[in-house]
Amino acid sequence: MTRTLSLGAFIMATGHHVSAWRHPDVPANGGLDFPLYKRLAQVAEAAKFDAVFVADSVAAPTAEIASRMARSDHFEPLTLLSALAAVTERIGLVGTVTTSYNEPYHVARKFASLDHLSGGRAGWNLVTSDAAAEALNFNRQEHFGHAERYARAREFHQVVTGLWDSWEDDAFTRDKASGQYYDPAKLHVLNHEGEHFRVQGPLNVARPPQGRPVIVQAGSSETGRELAAQTAEVVFTAQTSLAAARDFYNDLKGRLPRFGRSADDLRIMPGVFVVIGQSQAEAQEKFEAFQELVEPQVGVALLSRMLGNFDLSAYPLDGPLPELPLTDSGQRSRQLLLTELAGRENLTLAQLGRRIAGGRGHYSLIGTPTQIADELQAWFEGGAADGFNVLVPHLPGGLEDVANHVVPELQRRGLFRRDYSGSTLRDHLGLKRPANRYTI
């Protein structure tokens, strides 16, 4: 069998472009429009995507400029994905849930429940929260520091996967004649006592169909990569050139053996921002229609968030990016990248903000389906990616463009499936079903 690539569809409200909501083709209330999400998931499923992916934050921005961005109202991922599970059959459902402001028992339980509801299609994007504002909604006055966030995340992962193994796969005998509902020898009480959590168990959900929902991560710091090498099964990442993506790919895959894992145990899927036209010029024109809608202050607010919520509002729009202290948030690598870009091209604040309004630091492809497929193929065959997380400027149109034009081109080239061959997200991604820790 030839190796094929994986595709995830990033479905978030009005789309990835910060001003998409203002575009005439876009339903501006997309963030809370379930029929729209249902359509998105069904479009992605018809195109045989591995999964839809939902980002998250447990806070809403309150600065005045937030009132000009579509970021304050959207579905909560676990409720949304559960609803989508009921109206789809095969596509994976990946949701972001932070380890910083949650309890592992709830998270283990809800993803196990989603995995059962969907017949084995759940994935958890395990993040450490990059938005300090979240702390204020959870009894704290400040965000945990970077190191503590990761220490907590590591222990959180340990507890959650432990709880998923509470029951062996065949623990529930449900034997009507004898009256035995489960075999007590196949129940395992976790009794976790760690630095951050104390959780007895067992989980009150049978072992998930996938054994464990798929673990996704997107950290790129040194600590983040180490955690990913140890525990992640899919990694999302923002990379802007084939060379950088290949370095990241090799670095991360190279860490796996130290944790007793092999290259096949982890799929690396960079984000790619895609705008499609019948010609290069048409694609560019499409993109410009979004760019024209970007208010300078909105671009700068987005920039500020990508720099770790460094407040830029006091700096002149037509001045340069100020010198920034290195952030402790999860945005340090992006900060370095953007600082470098601004310097190299001598961009003003407003220009830099506008530059990232679409791709937000992800690799951006604006062109024909053939051009786009060429690039994806080059990355895939060039050792820079196992697949891609597709970001589109606007929804639903942008996703339909990808489904109708890029996917068929990838299929023609034998790079992407024409139909699902399995039923679980693990099947789609080519990931093994993990054995229960108590049976190996």
Place this chain on the structure above:
Amino acid sequence: MTRTLSLGAFIMATGHHVSAWRHPDVPANGGLDFPLYKRLAQVAEAAKFDAVFVADSVAAPTAEIASRMARSDHFEPLTLLSALAAVTERIGLVGTVTTSYNEPYHVARKFASLDHLSGGRAGWNLVTSDAAAEALNFNRQEHFGHAERYARAREFHQVVTGLWDSWEDDAFTRDKASGQYYDPAKLHVLNHEGEHFRVQGPLNVARPPQGRPVIVQAGSSETGRELAAQTAEVVFTAQTSLAAARDFYNDLKGRLPRFGRSADDLRIMPGVFVVIGQSQAEAQEKFEAFQELVEPQVGVALLSRMLGNFDLSAYPLDGPLPELPLTDSGQRSRQLLLTELAGRENLTLAQLGRRIAGGRGHYSLIGTPTQIADELQAWFEGGAADGFNVLVPHLPGGLEDVANHVVPELQRRGLFRRDYSGSTLRDHLGLKRPANRYTI
């Protein structure tokens, strides 16, 4: 318009009878069978029930006897109800979520999300947790005491309803031309600082379609009644006679004026356990088929749980109920009721356990559709109930019996709707949509 009664359908795994899972008509894996739940919700909706209701506990029992009961594996309520939202149109979706081991921001957000997903059909059964084992899954070594549970619940309710009012109903203008996504004057930051919680807000979900999801409660202690009188919009309760139910009803409704509320602001819905036959004898026979499947130890384990997890395993099955210390758990009133019953009828432990195996302390009706409708009518017209939460021995059969035989009889009598007249759970229950606290 004549006053009509409300009906809730308790849908939980294999049914309310502790041994239902062993019955030949019952899918023993019901707890994790989504197609079954979908069928249940659709049956209840076709019969025009106000809502389906899902109970919960955030722990699984681990004593040896638990392996003979169907209590250890079931869906988590919010994920389950979200999935059901996608496959139903009108029926209300009420889920139990404890205030003892949760964060108000998450709870406010998930119910708001469910309310948007379902077009205004969400209800929250706000409980204080009656199972001490839950504490051990959430970093604690023991359960909060009764008073603290309620103090926490009260503040929890305050925070959640405050977060639901973060945005005025018309805050999101989403004006493409001007670029204003929301009107900043209609955003309200909660800034809650209380004894148990510190939550800044705002919620990152627009105000729910219902203004607030419906608040349901089931506490019956003095403190529980006070909280219900102040905050609940529906109260579930276990009552065993019309006289006792009427006392409870009058007591609770009598408390409302002190909180500036009127009788119409709260619907009282006792649980009723229903077994239906074409004749009284047939109904009794049906019931006996379940009773025969009850192992004595299983009945006693259920009894133990209903007595506040008092361990009864050391006492002889054919001896009397031992003297019990008054429990601090949420089961004190049930404890008194059962102690009184055991004394009056001189029951052994095994007999008492068997007695509660079906109704679990709820009012039990075993008879023809006419007999059952007569009783429900007597309670409804006798000032003991605004409606009923229907519990059936087994699923899906028991619910289909109610839908096919009892509901039509209630409709013929003009006591129950023939079709939904509104689209939200509040509409079904006849509850007003609350105004946003910042606009009154």
